[in-house]
Amino acid sequence: MSTVAPLLNGTVVVSAAASLVLVPGVLRAGPRPPSRTGRTGCSGRTGRTGRTGRIGPEAALAAVVALVFVNQVLVAVYVNRVHGGDASFIARYLPPGWFDVPRLDSLAARFPAPELLAPSVLRVQAFLELPLVLLAFVSVVRRLDRDLYVRLARSPLVPLAAVSYTVAFCAIEWDLRNPYTVDDLVLRVLSAVVTPPLIDRLARREPAVGSPPRNPFLFALDLWAYGQLMLVLYDTALLYNLARLGAHLLPAAAAAAVLTATRLFRRSATSPTGPYVATLAATIGRALALFLVPALAIRYAQTFATPRLAALAGLVVIGAAARRDTVRLLLPAVAAAAVGCVVAVLLPGPYYEATLLRSATGALLAATAVCALLDTTRARLVVRS
DSSP states (O other): OOTTHHHHHHHHHHHHHHHHHHHHHHHHOOOOOOOTTOOBOTTOOBOGGGGGGGOOHHHHHHHHHHHHHHHHHHHHHHHHHHSTTOTHHHHTTSOTTOOOOOOOHHHHHHOSOGGGGGGGTTHHHHHHHHHHHHHHHHHHHHHHOHHHHHHHHTSTHHHHHHHHHHHHHHHHHHHTOOTTHHHHHHHHHHHHHHHHHHHHHHHHTSOOOOOOOOOHHHHHHHHHHHHHHHHHHIIIIITTOGGGGGGGHHHHHHHHHHHHHHHHTTTTSOSOSSHHHHHHHHHHHHHHHHHTTTHHHHHHHHHHSOHHHHHHHHHHHHHHHHGGGTTTTHHHHHHHHHHHHHHHHHSOOSSHHHHHHHHHHHHHHHHHHHHHHHHHHHHHHHHHO
């Protein structure tokens, strides 16, 4: 157990408790007012004055990802020009597997004043990581339910999540202390101040759609694709391993293709088609809302604190999400748990997050399939009666 375990454990407990208390009120909130940035019809299209309404969290997330990769290029220039290609000056403070920096000789040789790029090592990324994870989370929520995304993004949950995530990030920073730790802590706190207003502003520009949640099958594909892209980002940029990007291009392209395909199907397959699938979609939405604040603390507690406490917090959140529909979702939940366990055992990933993503995707697809089967059976019984 690390020296920061008590802080992470406390963050898990406090953030999970805050989520359980606050989320029901957020979900009970009345319908949001129409967008001030443009007119929307039932199709969700904006009028001529509503073009800014199309700027959503996915576009902001793409911009942050681009900044992360630009910073990686600057890190490569700095390491090669100032440190002769040897990253041991910082890598020795971190676990194995960091700082596989590409040469980029042509660019590095032409870059003026490379010593000014010193902040690109750890510090720029310390500022960008919070908007990266929060924008990724709300983008996933938006793929399921736009109205839920707006409610969460404009609620106190996002500032609370920013605080919870920042405490977790800072705890890990302190556990992996290096010469830039103090700078990183200051930048992370600053990021926690500016990120929630950004997300709130994006949500205020969202066109008023009023559509029901998406079909869970399409959302499961979206979840896998987003998770895959984040794993690629983690393996390459967040660990400063830009030299390994080539090996991840095919998975990234596959994930991007899935996100494009599911977006094209949005108009024809938006709403669930039966009571079981609709119930599952609503439960997924509640689970996402409940996980928003404690998600990162639960994840880091698995590695740096008490895994059993993190697992218990996760189970409590899932139980709270499914509590009102336990009877209806019992069979789908059993199928999901069985498939998730089988996937985790037979198709483990190279590390925790990869295994979790595969298992969660398989579980969600299994639950959706069972719900669809139950809806089909119910429809036949109604017709025959």
